[in-house]
Amino acid sequence: MIENYLRRHDGVITLAQARRAGISEFAVRRKVRSGRWRRCGSGVYFVDDRPFTAAARVRAAVWGRGPRAVASGLAAAWWLGLMTLEPAAVEVTVPRTASGRGSPGITLRRRDLDEQDVFEDRGLRVTGLALTVLEASARRGGGPKIMDSALQRRVDLADLQRTHVRNRGRYGAAAARRMLQAAAGGARSEAERLVVQLLRTAGISGWHANFTVGPYFVDFAFPAQRVAIEIDGWAFHSDRQAFQNDRSRQNWLALHGWQVLRFTWLDITGHPERVLAAIRAAISVR
Numbered sequence: 465m466i467e468n469y470l471r472r473h474d475g476v477i478t479l480a481q482a483r484r485a486g487i488s489e490f491a492v493r494r495k496v497r498s499g500r501w502r503r504c505g506s507g508v509y510f511v512d513d514r515p516f517t518a519a520a521r522v523r524a525a526v527w528g529r530g531p532r533a534v535a536s537g538l539a540a541a542w543w544l545g546l547m548t549l550e551p552a553a554v555e556v557t558v559p560r561t562a563s564g565r566g567s568p569g570i571t572l573r574r575r576d577l578d579e580q581d582v583f584e585d586r587g588l589r590v591t592g593l594a595l596t597v598l599e600a601s602a603r604r605g606g607g608p609k610i611m612d613s614a615l616q617r618r619v620d621l622a623d624l625q626r627t628h629v630r631n632r633g634r635y636g637a638a639a640a641r642r643m644l645q646a647a648a649g650g651a652r653s654e655a656e657r658l659v660v661q662l663l664r665t666a667g668i669s670g671w672h673a674n675f676t677v678g679p680y681f682v683d684f685a686f687p688a689q690r691v692a693i694e695i696d697g698w699a700f701h702s703d704r705q706a707f708q709n710d711r712s713r714q715n716w717l718a719l720h721g722w723q724v725l726r727f728t729w730l731d732i733t734g735h736p737e738r739v740l741a742a743i744r745a746a747i748s749v750r
Contacts, residue, residue, distance in 0.1 A: 594619055
């Protein structure tokens with residue numbers, strides 16, 4: 465029974481779980497002394513006959529903070545498959561009244577979560593999908609790409625907005641609010657404003673915004689070099705007709721001697737230096 469339990473829980477077990485399985489505290493201490501079990505935290509152990517995986521690390525960090533602890537932030541995003549790269553530190557949210565402090569590899573957040581924002585996945589308490597998306601999108605190492613990807617297939621914008629309102633004041637709430645506003649329809653116009661700011665700050669001249677080329681408008685154009693810049697919004701907003709229209713315009717421009725650069729809101733907000741480098745390269749060789 466114990467082996468089956470350990471297999472399902474990444475080799476991690478608490479003292480309370482061991483007792484329920486018929487293993488006394490004395491027997492647990494003996495296993496630790498012998499090196500068969502490794503103590504990971506207060507009342508949490510890892511059976512050291514298997515690899516200490518990322519899942520084991522997250523589980524041990526959360527279970528070691530008590531029964532009300534919840535995996536949150538990037539740890540929750542990784543656990544739920546919203547990102548593939550495991551987080552450098554495991555973020556754990558605990559009630560405001562919980563004792564203890566963070567430790568190396570564990571980031572502690574204190575907040576009383578609504579139960580509708582918590583669920584259990586594979587025996588681990590994790591922030592709900594909508595709250596996880598909001599929090600992970602606002603964390604360094606996460607970013608808007610998590611929200612955009614989740615909106616394409618796993619959560620809807622209205623649910624994110626309701627969850628944001630219910631959890632106002634949390635760490636990263638302001639950044640998440642800006643992303644929600646952009647996702648609601650302002651991403652493209654905001655991206656265009658940021659491109660103007662980037663070009664002016666970089667001292668790049670010779671461009672025109674909302675420029676007419678034949679039967680089409682392009683977001684930005686360098687007429688002398690015949691370089692057009694097109695701004696895309698969030699991927700989850702795209703539909704088949706918009707996709708076809710964009711490709712028809714791009715093909716027409718290419719056939720008439722224009723080079724087209726396409727950037728998304730995520731490119732401009734997350735990698736502005738790459739955007740500028742691509743623009744400089746394009747206008748320098750035309």
